[in-house]
Amino acid sequence: MLSPERPLVLVGAGNMGGAMLEGWLAAGTSPRSIVVIEPSPPDTQALATPGLTVTATAPDGITASTLVLAVKPQVMGEVLPKLTGLRDEATLVVSIAAGITIETLKTLGRGPVVRAIPNTPSSVGKGMTAAVADGAGEKDVALADKLLSSIGTVEWVDDEALIDVATAVSGSGPAYVFYLVEALAAAGEKAGLPADVAAVLARRTIIGAGALLDRSPLDPATLRRNVTSPGGTTAAALEVLMAGDGLGPLMERAVAAATARSRELGS
Ligand SMILES: NC(=O)C1=CN([C@@H]2O[C@H](COP(=O)(O)OP(=O)(O)OC[C@H]3O[C@@H](n4cnc5c(N)ncnc54)[C@H](O)[C@@H]3O)[C@@H](O)[C@H]2O)C=CC1
Ligand SMILES: O=C(O)[C@@H]1CCC=N1
Known part of the structure; x- marks a missing residue:
């Protein structure tokens, strides 16, 4: 369950992260249960939602229920080590970064991981997302599916290598x-x-x-x-x-x- 103490944490609220945030708010997720980490917040209506926490760096004292990574793949290496304090073994990590592997995401620590690749029609609710899960139980997959479905259609695959192909087909x-x-x-x-x-x-x-x-x-x-x-x-x-x-x-x-x-x- 999402709560202010165990929120949904979004890291990066640019084109894709911003679209997902809009989808979650539109689907009725309480803004008080969402924390956005974004050093250069764009001037969007979603980010100005009352009750939403927007912060430039990882805040102390919270453990994410779900940690959604929506930063560029090129900065992932420097971002991941700064997020370890935000999660525990129950935290579901969802990354939408092109190319970033489950193995890299696991450097955050043990726990369920979903690697997904959405596309920009997500910003009008017509997104197509391909996703693969690792170490995730039925509940985690259902939660990830719910989060990703708020921006469009989700297709799950079993083999992580297919996410690179999906990136080439539906992501790009x-x-x-x-x-x-x-x-x-x-x-x-x-x-x-x-x-x-x-x-x-x-x-x-x-x-x-x-x-x-x-x-x-x-x-x-x-x-x-x-x-x-x-x-x-x-x-x-x-x-x-x-x-x-x-x-x-x-x-x-x-x-x-x-x-x-x-x-x-x-x-
Ligand atoms: N744009 C697209 O069509 C798609 C993009 N993706 C993936 O989504 C991810 C984000 O892409 P876009 O939204 O297009 O990029 P973007 O540049 O619009 O957004 C990235 C955001 O991350 C923020 N950021 C940078 N350093 C940060 C940090 N240390 N902590 C928190 N936030 C930080 C930036 O300020 C920016 O707002 C990428 O990994 C990309 O591969 C996946 C599918 C489609
Ligand atoms: O061009 C890119 O790398 C990202 C991933 C899929 C769409 N845009």
Whole structure:
């Protein structure tokens, strides 16, 4: 149970930590049971919530019920040793840092650990998080699932190595989609559309396709086929995109590069 004496402690309230904080508050978690450690708090409504404790450094005299680590992987090495006093063997440690392994997280001490990788659509409640647990009982997993579900969908995996792949697919994935908007707009502009018209056509198309994918029970291949009239314009474009040197192999290379980088960040 969360309480002011045994709170949920969030370390780092930037893009991802801030999104999770918003999700927890929206889900009804008492701000008095949350402590945020953040040396440069951004000016957000969530951080200004009455009753919430925001502090630059680890406070004395509290033991976290759950310790959520949302700092950059590059600073994790210097941050972890400063947090040991905040936890005991019952504290559930949840890290969302790309690449940071369970082995590294265990330097905090014995206890249940969850390594998770969310994504930025979490800030609008549409996040996708992949997670793996270590040394965690059913109750810990249920608690982590509840915390991570407040920002979207959670998928649990058994093998930690898959978290690096998930990082490459869903963690970084929103950036690929945003780049697709940019590339589609640029192609439209190159083919003659005014820049502002190309930008709005591309943006609204991805928003609409995402919303359709969200609401439709159909799989993406069927939704794609529904756009593709035989001998029509879409078929002509897909012949390029689905060619041997098209989007498939390019995406494979992109995912492989991100997976490798995730493993590098953790070593
Ligand atoms: N941005 C993304 O799409 C995703 C990020 N992640 C992971 O989430 C973590 C955070 O990423 P972002 O939120 O994007 O970064 P961010 O830079 O927006 O937030 C990091 C926050 O940590 C704070 N911080 C720095 N040193 C600290 C310390 N000693 N104690 C407490 N807080 C400290 C910073 O002031 C900053 O507000 C990273 O490990 C990243 O790998 C995971 C999935 C997706
Ligand atoms: O680019 C990164 O390293 C982080 C992890 C996944 C998304 N952003």
